[in-house]
Amino acid sequence: MEYDIVIVGAGPAGLSAACRLQQLAKQFNLTLRVCIIEKGSEIGAHNLSGGILDPRALNELFPDWQQLGAPVTVPVTRDEFYLFRNEHSALHWPNSLLPRTMHNQGNYVISLGNLCRWLGQQAEALGVEIYPGFAAQEVIIENDVVCGIVTGDHGLDREGKPKAGVYTPGIELRAKHTLFAEGCRGHLGKSLLSRFNLDSRVDPQHYAIGLKELWQIDPSRHQAGLVLHGAGWPLDNANPGGSFLYHFENNLVAVGMIVDLCYQNPWLSPFNELQRFKHHPVIRQHLAGAKRISYGARAISKGGLNSLPEMIFPGGALLGCDLGTLNFSRIKGIHTAMKSGMLAAEAVVDQWMQNKPEDTLLSTYPVRFRNSWLYEELYQARNFGPALHRFGTLSGGAFNLIDQNLFGGKLPFTLHDTRLDHACLKQASVTRTIDYPTPDGQLSFDRLSSVYLANTQHVEDQPVHLTLNDPSIPIQINLPLYAEPAQRYCPAGVYEVVDDGKAGKHFQINAANCIHCKVCDIKDPAQNINWVAPEGSSGPNYADM
Amino acid sequence: MKIVVPVKRTVDPNVKVRISQDGHSMDTRSLKMGMNPFCEIAVEEAIRLKEAGKASAVIVVTVGAAACEDILRHGLGMGADRAILIETELSLQPLAIAKLLKVVVDKEQPDLIISGKQSIDEDNNQTGQMLAALLGWPQGTFASKVELEPNRAMITREVDDGLERLALTLPAVVTTDLRLNQPRYLKLPNIMKAKKMPIERLLASESGIDLRSRLIVQQLAEPTKRSGCMKVQSVAELVNALHNVARVIG
Numbered sequence: 001m002e003y004d005i006v007i008v009g010a011g012p013a014g015l016s017a018a019c020r021l022q023q024l025a026k027q028f029n030l031t032l033r034v035c036i037i038e039k040g041s042e043i044g045a046h047n048l049s050g051g052i053l054d055p056r057a058l059n060e061l062f063p064d065w066q067q068l069g070a071p072v073t074v075p076v077t078r079d080e081f082y083l084f085r086n087e088h089s090a091l092h093w094p095n096s097l098l099p100r101t102m103h104n105q106g107n108y109v110i111s112l113g114n115l116c117r118w119l120g121q122q123a124e125a126l127g128v129e130i131y132p133g134f135a136a137q138e139v140i141i142e143n144d145v146v147c148g149i150v151t152g153d154h155g156l157d158r159e160g161k162p163k164a165g166v167y168t169p170g171i172e173l174r175a176k177h178t179l180f181a182e183g184c185r186g187h188l189g190k191s192l193l194s195r196f197n198l199d200s201r202v203d204p205q206h207y208a209i210g211l212k213e214l215w216q217i218d219p220s221r222h223q224a225g226l227v228l229h230g231a232g233w234p235l236d237n238a239n240p241g242g243s244f245l246y247h248f249e250n251n252l253v254a255v256g257m258i259v260d261l262c263y264q265n266p267w268l269s270p271f272n273e274l275q276r277f278k279h280h281p282v283i284r285q286h287l288a289g290a291k292r293i294s295y296g297a298r299a300i301s302k303g304g305l306n307s308l309p310e311m312i313f314p315g316g317a318l319l320g321c322d323l324g325t326l327n328f329s330r331i332k333g334i335h336t337a338m339k340s341g342m343l344a345a346e347a348v349v350d351q352w353m354q355n356k357p358e359d360t361l362l363s364t365y366p367v368r369f370r371n372s373w374l375y376e377e378l379y380q381a382r383n384f385g386p387a388l389h390r391f392g393t394l395s396g397g398a399f400n401l402i403d404q405n406l407f408g409g410k411l412p413f414t415l416h417d418t419r420l421d422h423a424c425l426k427q428a429s430v431t432r433t434i435d436y437p438t439p440d441g442q443l444s445f446d447r448l449s450s451v452y453l454a455n456t457q458h459v460e461d462q463p464v465h466l467t468l469n470d471p472s473i474p475i476q477i478n479l480p481l482y483a484e485p486a487q488r489y490c491p492a493g494v495y496e497v498v499d500d501g502k503a504g505k506h507f508q509i510n511a512a513n514c515i516h517c518k519v520c521d522i523k524d525p526a527q528n529i530n531w532v533a534p535e536g537s538s539g540p541n542y543a544d545m
Numbered sequence: 546m547k548i549v550v551p552v553k554r555t556v557d558p559n560v561k562v563r564i565s566q567d568g569h570s571m572d573t574r575s576l577k578m579g580m581n582p583f584c585e586i587a588v589e590e591a592i593r594l595k596e597a598g599k600a601s602a603v604i605v606v607t608v609g610a611a612a613c614e615d616i617l618r619h620g621l622g623m624g625a626d627r628a629i630l631i632e633t634e635l636s637l638q639p640l641a642i643a644k645l646l647k648v649v650v651d652k653e654q655p656d657l658i659i660s661g662k663q664s665i666d667e668d669n670n671q672t673g674q675m676l677a678a679l680l681g682w683p684q685g686t687f688a689s690k691v692e693l694e695p696n697r698a699m700i701t702r703e704v705d706d707g708l709e710r711l712a713l714t715l716p717a718v719v720t721t722d723l724r725l726n727q728p729r730y731l732k733l734p735n736i737m738k739a740k741k742m743p744i745e746r747l748l749a750s751e752s753g754i755d756l757r758s759r760l761i762v763q764q765l766a767e768p769t770k771r772s773g774c775m776k777v778q779s780v781a782e783l784v785n786a787l788h789n790v791a792r793v794i795g
Contacts, residue, residue, distance in 0.1 A: 001734065041557070042577050114575060129740070134733060154730035168730040216566065250574075251566065293563055455577075457559035541560050543575040 003035045003129075005348060006148055006175035008136040008188060010038035011047055012112065012334050013320025014181030015119035016061055017341030022126035023061075024349040032352070034128045035173060037151065039135035039516075041457075041537040043120035044113035046183075046516055048212060048298040048545045049334060050244050051254050052076065052227065053110045056373070057338035062122065071114040074249050076104040077225030082282055084233035084243070090282045099397070099404040101329040101381065104227050109246045109254075111544045112334060135533035137170055139178070139188050141195070145360050146315030148174035149188070152533050160463045177348050177362065178316040181341060184301040185518040187532055189322040192313060199309035204420050205324055206303040206385060208241065209519045211274045211491055212256035213450075214248075214294035214544055215287055222251045229331075233280070234273050237392035239263035241270075242331070243277055245286060252293075252544060253286055258300065258331065261421040261489075261523050262389065265431045269488035271297075272436040275444035279437075287443055295453040296545050297491035299518040302328040302385055305378040306416055311369065314360045317344050327377055329384035329404065339374045380409025386417040425525045428483040447493040451513050455541035456492070458512040458534055465534035466494065466509050466520065473528045474507035482525055489523050491515065515540045546600045546693075547655040548591040551646050551676070552584035552620060554613045555666040564765045571666075571765070580616040583661025585623075586721045589728040590691055591659050592624040599693045600657070602626045606649050608642050610634055614744055621739035622731045628742070633749035633756070641756045643675035648752050650680060655716065657698060662687050662720040677718035685711045689724040 005021060007014040018034050025032040040046035053072060058065050065072065081098055083091040095103065120130055137152035151170035155163045180189050184207065193199045230243040241259040248254055257277055259270040278287060301307075301324040308324050311317055319325075325340045326333030347365035369375055383403055388396035403411050439445045458465075468474070478484045479497060484507070486495035492515045496508040516539040521531040556562055557577040565572040580588075594600040605620035606629040607613045617628035631645050650658065658677075663670035677684035685700030689708075692699040700711045700719060713719070749756060775790070777783045787794045 001737075041559075041579075045577060111575070129737070131733060131736060133731075151733060166727060166729060168732055171733055173733075216563075219566070291563075453561065455557075455560045541557060541577045543560070543577070 001171060001173050003033045003173060003175045005032060005034045005177050005179065006173045007034065007036040007179045007181060008149060009181040009183060009186070009322070010036045010040075010043045010120060010130055010132065011116060011181055011183055011320060011337065012119065013322070013337035013341040014179065015116060015123050015341070016057065016338040017179055017181065017319060017345045018123045018128040019061055019119065019126055020342040020345035021348060022123070022128055024345065028349065028353060030349070030352055035175075036123070036128060036130045037134045037136055037149075037173065038130065038132040039533055039536055040132055040539060041541055042132045043130065044117040045132070045541045046539055047113040047116050048210070048296045048542055049112035050210060050212060050256055050331065051110050051112060051246055051248065052104060052332060053108045053115070054106070054330070054332055054335040055108060057335040057342065061338065061342060068122065069118070071118050072108045072110050074109040074224050076107045076109060076227050077223070078227065079104050080226070080228045082228065082230040084230050084280060084282070086233050087276070087280060090230070090280065097401065099329065099384075099400045101327075101384070101404050102229065109225060109227065109248045111248070113542050113545050115334070133537040135536040136188055137533055139191065140172060140174065144314055146178050146192075146313060148172060148178055152536055154535050156463055158461050158463060176357070176360070177351070179319055179344055180316060180322050181319040182322045184299045184321040185521055185531070186322040187530075189318055190521075192318065193309055196310070196313040198313065198318070202309055203303060203306040203416050203418055205301055205307045206417060207261040207421050207522045208258045208300045208302055209261060209270050209297060209489070209491065209517065210256060210258045210300050211270060211297040212254055212295070212545065213274070213292055215253045215255060215290045216293050217251055217253050217286065217290040219251050221286065222253070223247050224249060228282075230282075231393050231397070234277055235259065239265050239268050240388060240393065245283060253290070255283065255287065261299070261519065262419065262424040264424050264426045265434070266425050266428045266482040266485040267431060267434045267488065269434070269436065271447055271450070271491045275439055276437055278443045284443060292445070293453065294543060294545060295450040296515060296540055296542050297517045297519070299522055300326060300333065302326055304328050304385060305382040306386070306414065308378070311366050312362045317347070317362050317365050319344050325374065325378065327381045329381035329400065329409070336374055336377065339372065340369070343368045343372060343374070380404070383409070383411065383415045386415035389417050390415060422523050422525050422527060425482055425485065427481050447491070451492045451515065454492070454515045455543075456513060456515050456539055457541065458514065458538040460512055462535050464509055464511045465532050466511050466514065467530045467532055469528050469530065471507075473526045475505055477526060478524070479505065486520055486524060486529070489519055491517060491519070495520070546657070547602045547604065547653060548594065548600050548657045548659060549604050549606060549650060549653055549655040550584070550587050550591050550620070550625070551658070551660045551672070552588065552605050552607050552616055553581040553661070553664045554578050554607065554609055554616045555581040555664050558582055558665055564767060568764050568766070569762055578612070578615070580619050581661050581664045581666075583663060583665070583721055583723070585728045586723065586725050587659040587661050588620050588623050588625060589726050590721060593726065594691070594693060595624070604629060604653060604655070606631065606646065608633060608637060608645050608749065617744055618739045618742075619731070621742050622736045623729060624735070627745065629745045629747065631747045631749050635749070635756055637756060638758055638760060639669050639671035640675055640759070641754065643672050643679055644754045645749055645752060646672070646676050647679045648747070648754070650676070657715060658718045659691070660718070660720050662722060673718055673720035680718070682717050683713040684718040684720070685713050686720045687722040688719050689722045691719055691725065
């Protein structure tokens with residue numbers, strides 16, 4: 001199939017790019033055939049965000065979004081920040097002593113999945129074709145130019161052989177320009193970075209894992225728009241991160257945690273950290289008597305400007321978190337992803353207006369980026385993450401307070417963080433083990449009952465989509481050195497070291513549990529795990545996440 | 546030979562549902578919806594009969610809100626020839642649905658109706674039977690095999706003591722069991738084509754049929770959670786536990 005533009009991924013970046021393309025096409029009287037493919041079973045099924053939206057990009061894309069019924073209805077009414085000191089106490093931190101990037105006036109508590117479902121309707125109304133349920137499996141590259149993608153096969157058995165009666169081969173979707181908006185650590189984005197050497201001149205990308213649960217609480221306790229952020233316990237300077245609790249609509253509360261993937265202790269389990277965090281009195285009071293209704297997790301690219309690779313290559317571009325546009329100083333990536341998609345769309349139209357089909361490079365995308373508020377925002381935020389990593393939560397926080405509030409993020413030097421996240425892991429023998437409390441079934445839960453609420457689904461006998469470069473590494477190397485951390489960093493219980501007595505220990509991959517967070521692809525100390533796309537429609541089915 | 550396949554839009558089987566906070570309905574906002582799996586099997590069977598040259602046209606029909614268009618397009622993407630939406634915002638019960646489907650059947654005059662045996666949301670298992678009764682046609686429910694012969698359909702059903710074979714004089718109503726077939730994956734080009742196909746629309750309110758509900762949902766509740774198991778070492782301990790812990794013997 002032949003399109004003018006193929007977009008991989010129906011998240012905020014891909015959908016904004018598609019909408020902007022068709023808006024501009026109408027403005028300039030162009031006819032553009034734009035197609036989006038999405039590996040989730042429907043638009044929004046794989047979108048997960050803490051859920052605070054800065055509406056800046058949305059205002060630009062659809063100035064009348066309120067009349068159009070965008071699911072952006074809960075303005076932030078109160079901002080609270082806590083420094084958690086231990087499992088009992090926390091300091092309510094004054095907002096005046098917070099970096100201004102942590103303030104949320106004018107922002108909204110949203111569900112990213114619902115925003116994407118709405119953006120999908122807008123895109124379709126503008127003439128975009130969207131096909132959920134199809135994963136982009138491979139990039140088509142001819143003469144060093146990206147010419148489109150191939151969708152994955154359906155109906156293969158565990159060995160990769162066609163199953164009689166149901167095998168449905170993937171097809172080629174070719175385009176003059178292909179925009180990759182897979183989200184953090186997209187498997188095609190990853191291959192493009194190395195194929196076109198896009199990230200060799202920048203700091204390595206840094207990542208975190210974000211875990212989120214949705215709770216339905218008693219209406220009398222619900223305060224729509226109340227936003228809590230936290231730092232400190234149960235994490236620390238060697239294993240940094242933060243926490244959040246947002247009051248959303250319909251008596252829903254989102255509670256979650258972000259754990260930087262540069263954490264050092266291989267015994268750490270981000271999932272269990274969130275479980276015990278919920279028992280803190282500050283958090284517990286919001287959840288007492290409530291019911292947990294959803295659970296999910298997703299990796300976050302947070303390296304920002306210092307880690308931003310080249311955005312373009314012949315025949316296409318990287319967008320949103322596939323590129324790394326999240327603003328870590330504000331822990332917000334939706335508006336930046338949307339803006340990057342809009343800028344890429346403008347660059348595509350630049351190219352069409354120039355009418356030079358032999359020139360496949362979207363060369364105005366980086367120029368437009370450089371002149372946009374997105375660049376300015378990321379520039380101001382560039383020292384935020386490195387300062388926290390170098391100086392710790394308090395001193396780094398103080399640096400950020402001064403840098404952001406007094407200098408507007410424009411201190412005349414740049415801090416770099418050049419350590420690779422996966423290389424930060426210390427050996428199991430020299431780190432303290434962590435004894436996580438047994439879940440109580442009220443506030444805290446085990447992994448399996450949590451994954452159950454992600455509504456994840458994979459046809460059981462398809463090829464395992466979590467592939468190992470060297471199958472011996474988990475047991476031969478990772479287990480003795482790091483007590484195989486995959487058992488703990490995976491938020492879905494995909495990885496297990498099973499001791500079956502006579503045959504000894506083996507590494508079991510429960511691929512059907514996978515919720516497509518990509519953390520294993522990032523954090524494995526041997527960089528031995530490769531996440532590839534399973535059959536389209538597989539994976540979580542998030543609602544209101 | 547024309548086949549009509551009634552289909553229903555339900556919550557996706559992979560998604561967990563929950564009761565609304567008011568306790569009177571299921572909270573299905575934001576949940577992924579799709580074609581009821583039994584209905585998908587019915588569509589698949591009809592299309593296989595068409596591909597085998599035994600049927601000439603397959604019509605998918607549903608009753609529901611405008612959003613139900615998506616499952617009709619799914620049916621068209623699988624290979625159905627036409628799609629009909631009987632539009633209503635009301636939440637209907639099986640008898641009203643069967644009466645509305647009869648309107649379409651009277652107009653289309655199919656030789657065979659294949660429907661799912663039940664929908665996974667309410668598990669009523671009534672619409673196919675009611676439709677057969679309203680039409681005065683023979684019915685073969687829970688079919689695990691369907692063979693068409695001139696003027697009759699041979700149906701295999703799984704029953705408690707083995708397999709039952711029925712010969713139904715056409716026209717007839719068949720409802721599908723899970724074992725009948727495994728529905729195909731949709732091909733991207735077929736979905737693209739289905740997007741552009743027309744959907745015929747009727748308004749339920751103009752049918753003159755009494756659509757009022759005969760049932761009122763008083764309350765919905767989750768099944769009580771099973772309390773944990775315990776292991777006992779001896780018969781004496783077991784008897785004691787039955788008396789004093791489980792309190793099932795006095």
